[in-house]
Amino acid sequence: MFCIKSLKCLKNHRLLNFRRRIELGVVVGLGQQVPSSCCSTAANGGPRWVHKRQKSSSTVSDDNYDACIVGGGIVGLATAQELITRHPNIKLAVLEKENELALHQTGHNSGVIHAGIYYAPGSLKAKLCVEGVKLTYQYCDKHNIGYEKVGKLIVALNDSEVPRLDELYERGLINNVEGLEIVGPDGIKEREPYCTGVKAIFSPNTGIIDYGEMARMFGKHFKTLGGDIHTEFNVTNFRILTESESSTNTGLTYPILVEGKHGKKVKCRYVITCGGLLSDRLALLSGCQPNPRIVPFRGDYLLLKPEKRHLVRGNIYPVPDPRFPFLGVHFTPRMDGNLWLGPNAVLAFKREGYKLTDFNVSDTFDALSYSGLRRLALKHLTFGMKEMYRGFVISAQVKRLQQYIPDLKPEDVTRGPSGVRAMALGPDGSLVDDFVFDIGSGDLGKRILHVRNAPSPAATSSLSIAKMVADKVEDSFSL
Template identity: 60%
Template structure:
C-alpha cells in the first residue's frame, strides 16, 4: 500500500495545477530548502497525516536555495548561545550526516578567515573565542607560514582555520528533501502561486472540504486547496504572503543582489578552500570571499546592492512595486543612512570590476584583471525592521482573526539557512506541533 501511495505522489508532482486530492491536513507554502526540509520533517513525524507542499515556480529551489554559494558553514560568527549559533552547528553536523546517508557529494575543504593587517588580529582572536564557545570543531589560529601551507597563493599575517567548513550543491540537497517527502506520501504541487489564504466562507455543504478542512488556499488560476493548517516558508515573499492572511507588514523584506566574479578555469589552482576576510562589525555584510564550488569553479564575492526586483538576478531586472516598496520603507532609508559610505562603495564595486579586484588582491596578490570573469548573482531576502536593523533571528507570525489559529508564517529564516535547514526544520516542526496541537 505504501508503495502505491509513493507512486501516486510522484505522479501528482510531475504535473501542474490541482491533481487528485485537494484536501490536506497541512499545506506548506514554499519550495525552497527550508520549506522542503520542514515539510519532510513534519511528515516523518506524522506519517498518518496528509501533507502537501506548493511552489509558485515550475520547479523547486529556484531562488535563494539554488543561487547561494554552496558553503556548509561551521557556526563561527554567531553570538554564543543564540539560536543561530546552535542551529548552524547542529545543522552542519546533520547536513554532513544526511549527505553521507544519501550519497550526495560534498567536499570538506575547510575555510581560512584571514587577517591581512595586524590591526585585524584582535578581531580574529575574538572570533576564535566565539567559535570555541559555539563548540565549532577543530578551530585553530595559524600564522603566516601556516597560511602558505594551506593556501600557497594567499597572503596574511594570521588566520582562523576552520577545517570542518565544506561545500555542497544545495539544489541537490533540496531535491533529495523533496524525494524524501514524496516517498513518505507527501504531494508536491508546482506552478501554484498563492494569492489568497482564508477561512471557508460557504456553508459546510457547499465547501469541498467541509468544516473539517476550514482553510482555503487559492492560486492565480483560481484553483483551490482545502486544509486544516498552513505553514508558509516564502523567502523573498514572506512578508507579502503573511499580509495575505492579515499578518503584519513587518519585518519587511528588502532584496539585496549579490554579484560574483569567477576565476577562469586555468586559474582555479590559486584557491584550494574557502578564504574569507575578518568581518568588520561596522558593516552589515561579510565582504568579498573566495568560494570553491563542487563543479571545480571558484566564485569570488559577492557584493551586496539593492535589487530592483525581488527575484532580479540581473542589473537590468526591475519591478516597480518591489523597487518602490524598498526605497520608501523607513527601515531601508535608515539602513542606508547608517551605512552610506559602505553602500556607495558596494555600488562602485558593482559597476567597476577593477574595484572588486583590488579588494581580492589583498588576499591573493597574483590575481590579475585577465584572471576573472563576471559570474552569477543571487538575491538575499533581507528582513529589516522599521529602525533600519537587519533582523537576525527567526520571526513567526500567525496573522489575525479566525485564521490565526490555523496558520504559521516563517517570516525570517536567516543565513545560514541552507546549512541549518535540517536543524531549522526540527525547530519549525516543533513550533507547528505546539501551536496546532498535531
Template identity: 55%
Template sequence: MILVEQNDIQKYEPKCVGLKAIWSPHTGIVDWAQVNESFGKDFESMGGKIYTNFKANKFDLEDDSNNQLVRVTDSTGDKVITARYVVTAAGLQSDRIAKLTAGQQNPKIVPFRGEYLILKKEKSDLVRTNIYPVPDPRFPFLGVHFTPRMDGSVLLGPNAVLAFKREGYKKSDFSIADVWETIKYSGFRKLAFKYLGQGFNELYRSYRTTAQVELLRKYVPSLTIDDIEPNSYRAGIRAQALDENGNLVDDFVFDIGSEGIGKRVLHVRNAPSPGATSSLAIAKMIADKAQQCFAI
C-alpha cells in the same frame, strides 16, 4: 578548528595572506541543487506532494464535515491546496504573503543582490579551499569570499547591492512598484542614510570589476583582472528583513495571528544565514514552533 598564525597561513592556502586565520578542516562544498532534489524525493516518498509554479494569492477558510481547513488559492484561481495548518517560508515574498492573513506590518523585505565573478579554469589553482574574511559586525553579509564549486569552478564575491526588483537577478531588472515599495518604507530610508557611503561603494564595485578584484586581492594578492572569466556573472538575491528603525534583522522572525485564519498559518518571516548549511536544524526548529503554535 585550528587558530593559524600569520606565518603559517600558506601551509593551508598557499596564495592566501592575512594577520591570522581559523582553519576548519571539515568544512566542505556540496551541489545544493542535488541536495535539494534529494530532500524533495524524501518528502514525496513519505506521501508529500510538491507543487511548482504555484503563486499563492489568497488564504481563506472552508469547512468540511470534520475540520476547518485553510484553503490556499493561486493567482490564476484554478489551483487550490487545502490543509489543516499552513507554514510559509516565502523568502523574497514573505512580508507580502504574511499580509494575506493579516500578519504584522514589520519587518519588510528589502532585496539585496549578491554578484559573483568566476575565476578562469586555468587559474583555479589560485584557490584550494574556501577563503572567508572576518565579517563586518554591522552587517549580516559575509563580505567577499572565494568559493570552489563541485564542477571545479571558483566563485569570487559577492558584493551586496540593492536590487530594483524583488527577483532582480540581472542588473537590468527593474520594477517601479518594487522600488517604490522599498523607498517609501521609513526603515529603508533610515538604513540608506546611515550607510550611504558603504552603499555607493558596493554599487561602484558592481560596475567596476577592477575595484572588486582589488578588494579580493587583500586575501589573494596574486589575483589579477586577467584571471577573471570575461563577462562572467552569477547572482543571488538575499531577502533581507528590515525593521522600521532601519536595523537589518539577523534572527528568526515568526508571525502567527490570534484569531480567524491567522491562527492557522505560521509565517517564517526571517531565518538567519547560513540557511542551506543549517537547513535541517532550522527545519527542526520550525517544526517544533509549528507544534507549539498549533497545539498538535
C-alpha cells in the same frame, strides 16, 4: 468481421452494463463509490468515497490536506520532510510557485557548509548551525549527496584585524565548532600558497555542497513518504471557508482555502509558509503585521578563469567588520569545479532579480518607500555607493580581492552568477538577525504559521531549522 448489427448490439450491451453498475452504486472516476458491505459508512449513514491516493486516516478528496507548506526552497522542503517523518498518517502538500523546486535563494547561494564560527555564543543561530552542519553531513552520507570538506581560512590582513580574529576564535570554541586552529603566516601559506595574511583561523569542518541538489532530495524523500508537491502554484490568497461553501460531508474539517493564480486552489486545516524573499507578503495575506519587511539585496560574483584556479584551494574569508551589515568578499570553490569570488552587496530592484539590470517598478517602490531601508541607506551611504561601483567595475572588485591573493589580476576573472538575499529590516533600519515566526489572530490567522525570517546560514541549518519549525507547529496546531 463485425457487421453494423453486431456493433449496435455491442453498444447496447455496454450501455446496459453501465446502467447496472449505476444501480449497484459503483461509479468509476476520481473516486469510487462502493457498496456499504465493502467499506465503512460516513456519519450520516451513506457510503464514503475511497480514493487511490488516500494517505490519511481520514478519507478526503485529492485537494484536501491536513497542512500545506508554502514555499519549495530548502527550509520549506526540510520542514515538509520533518513533519511527514514525525506524522506519517497525515496528508501534507508543498506549494511552490515556480515550475521546479529550489530556484531562488536555495539555488543561488554560495554553497558553503558553515561550521558555526561567526554567531554569538548561546544564540539560536549558533546552536542551529552547529547542529545543522552535523545533520547535513549525516544526511548527505545517507542519501549519497556529494560534498567536499575543503576547509576555510578566515584571514586577518593586518594587526588591526587580529583582535577581532581572536574574538571569533573564542566564539567558535564556545560554540563547540570542531577542529578550529589558529595559524600564522606559514600556516596560511601551507594551506593557501597564494594567500597573504598575518594570522588566520582554519576550520577543517567547513565544506561545499550543491544546496539545490540537497533540497530536491528533501522533496523526493517527502514524496516517497506520501507527500504531494504542487509546482506552478503561486499563492495569492488565504481565506476561511464558510459553512455554506462546504459542499461535501467533510463539513469544515478543512476550513482554509489556499488560492493561487490560474484558478488553482487547495483546502487544508493548517498552513506553514516558508516564503523566503516573499515571506512578508505571505504574512500580510493572513492579516499579520507588515514588519519586519523583506528588502532584497543582490550579491554579484566573479568567476575565476579555469587556467587560474590553482590560485585558490578552499574557502578564504575575511574577518567581519562590525561597522557594516555584510560579511565582505570571499573566495568560494564550487562542486562543479568553478570558483566564485565576491560578492558585493547592493539593493536589488526586483525581489527575485538576479541580473544587474533586472527591474520591477512595484518591488522598487516597495523597497524605497520603506523607512527601514532609507535609514539603513543613510547610515551606510558611502559603503553602499562603493558596493554599487564595484558591481559595475570589475577591476575595483578585483582590487579588494587582491588584498588576499596578490597574484590575482582583472583579466583572470569574468562576470559570474548573482544571488539575492532576503534581508529582514525593522522600520528603524535595524537588521533582524534572528528567527521570526508569526501567527495571526482570528479564525484564519490562528491556523497559519509564518516563517518570516530564517537568516543565514539557513541552508546549512535547514535540517535543524526544520526540527524547530516542526516543534512550533506541534505546539501551535493539533495535527
